[in-house]
Amino acid sequence: MSGPRLALYNSDTCWFCARVRQTMDRLGMAIxxxxxxxxxxxxxxxxxxxxxxxxxxxxxxxxxxAVRWLYESADICRYLEELSGR
Ligand SMILES: N[C@@H](CCC(=O)N[C@@H](CS)C(=O)NCC(=O)O)C(=O)O
Structure with a gap:
């Protein structure tokens, strides 16, 4: 089992996106x-x-x-934390 395939829809000028990217970096997740x-x-x-x-x-x-689309930076960060097991 390879786990879910993830893609982040992003804007470089969006602070909420930066928050998610920081979480990805901290968790070492290449998305x-x-x-x-x-x-x-x-x-x-x-x-x-x-x-x-x-x-x-x-x-x-x-x-x-199956595909789902997860909005809200806080919910995305929480999902990534849970997925990474931290
Ligand atoms: N509560 C949301 C706020 C996200 C938000 O306001 N995103 C803005 C960019 S910073 C946006 O996409 N605005 C355009 C739109 O809603 O179509 C979160 O935490 O993710």
């Missing part, structure tokens, strides 16, 4: 970062998949293929 403000395809995918363009948003693809 793909997708620019949801400068890249129209990522922005569209976020809107279609998650329902709104708010960042940060973590796209979580489970081993079985």
């Amino acid at each position: 793909e970062i997708r620019d949801a403000t400068g890249n129209p395809q990522h922005r569209e995918a976020l809107l279609k998949g998650g329902g709104k363009t708010q960042v940060p948003c973590l796209r979580i693809e489970e081993d079985g293929g």
